Amino acid sequence: MKRNYFIALLILLSINSYSQINVADKSKEPVIKGIPYDGSFMNFSNMMLTKEQKAGVVGEKITLFKVWTVKNADGSNISYTDSEKFENKTFEVIEYMYEYKDILKIKNEDEVFLFEPSLTDEYVFNSFLDTIKMRLxxxxxxxxxxxxxxxxxxxxxxxxxxxxxxxxxxxxxxxxxxxxxxxxxxxxxxxxxxxxxxxxxxxxxxxxxxxxxxxxxxxxxxxxxxxxKKFSEFNRIYLSSIRNGKVEIGMTEKQCILSWGIPTNSMNNIAGYDNVLIYGDTGNSQNLYFKKGILKLIK
Structure with missing residues (x-):
């Protein structure tokens, strides 16, 4: 009896030792919830855009001009000779996907394509132009x-x-x-x-x-x-200097940039000053020294 019990225990341990582990698949990316597109960006060239903002273009019209990576709906490559099918054509975005890169599924009355936008592509979301027109x-x-x-x-x-x-x-x-x-x-x-x-x-x-x-x-x-009027009142002390392209001690950093434009370079914590804006080339530059955002020295 004891011998039979011992044999049954060995069989049970053997089964447990080689039993299959159930592995749950949690590798899939969560569904991207798009933020409705407001016409504020022309294309995906803005590196600050989030996936949610990009996903918001679903349902929008997009016009392709000179683009590099467009594939058939099944992912197969398109011959270069067939580029007239999508260049200078308008499509509707029907899906946004992210697979280590942005992918837009687009369609027109004839076909469906997969477009992979890059920084070198020339294209525009049509609503962007509508927004710009309305604003300007x-x-x-x-x-x-x-x-x-x-x-x-x-x-x-x-x-x-x-x-x-x-x-x-x-x-x-x-x-x-x-x-x-x-x-x-x-x-x-x-x-x-x-x-x-x-x-x-x-x-x-x-x-x-x-x-x-x-x-x-x-x-x-x-x-x-x-x-x-509001701009003039806010900058009334230095308005004349700004409009004549001059800087004066006491101006804010923003006022100096309005007057002289974007600096060539800048440095922090130099010789007791919080920030230094550099205009011009090394050895032939003018530097603006600020403390607490106020111009204290021009050198």
Whole structure:
């Protein structure tokens, strides 16, 4: 009897030693809940965008111009000779996926494709242009500087008068020498570029950058007319200096940047100063020294 019990115990232990472990699959990414697209970004080139923001473009129209990675719906590659099927064509985004990269499933009346956006692709979400038009067309602008110069899309040099108002009469999406972008027409007379980089615009503060088409991409800052009075009152002590491109002791760091533009470089905690803005090349620069955000020394 004891012998039979011992044999049964050995069999039970043997079975337990080699029993299958049930492994739960928790590797799948959670479903991405999209934040409804508000027309605030032109494409996925903004590295600050979250997956949730990107997923929000589902249901939106997208126009492809010059793109590199488009596949058939089953994931198979498309021949280069078939690029006319999607280049310069508008589609609807029907799904957003993330598989170590962004993937948009897009469709038109004929076919479904998988588009993998990259930083070198040229495309636009159509609602972006609608949003820009609504925000800019028929808005009056006042130049920040009393005197500045811009080069138009046609290559003409235009003197910008800070004592005049400029009306945005038209906003268009256009092919430019450096790619595709937004062009605005001022006073129905000349066209300049509205840059769409991540840090180009401060419209929430009433400030607007417009860009020349020259190789230096010279920017001129404008203020929306409805913000100009508030801007003038807030900067009343140094308003003349800002508009004439000068800096003075006592100005804030922001006021100095409005006057002189983005610095070449900056340093922190130098010679007892909190921050130093550097303008120009090494050995031929002017440095602005700040304490608690106020300009204390120009050197």
């Amino acid at each position: 067309e028929n808005k009056f602008l006042i130049p920040l500087k009393l005197k500045s110069e811009m080069e138009t899309i046609k290559g003409d040099k235009i003197q910008i008068d800070g004592l005049k108002e400029y009306l945005i009469t038209e906003v268009t999406f256009a092919k430019l020498p450096s790619g595709f972008g937004i062009v605005v027409k001022l006073n129905g007379e000349f066209e300049v570029i509205y840059p769409t980089g991540t840090f180009d615009q401060l419209e929430d503060k009433g400030l607007l950058n417009l860009e020349s088409s020259d190789i230096f991409k010279t920017k001129s800052m404008f203020i929306k007319k409805e913000y100009f």
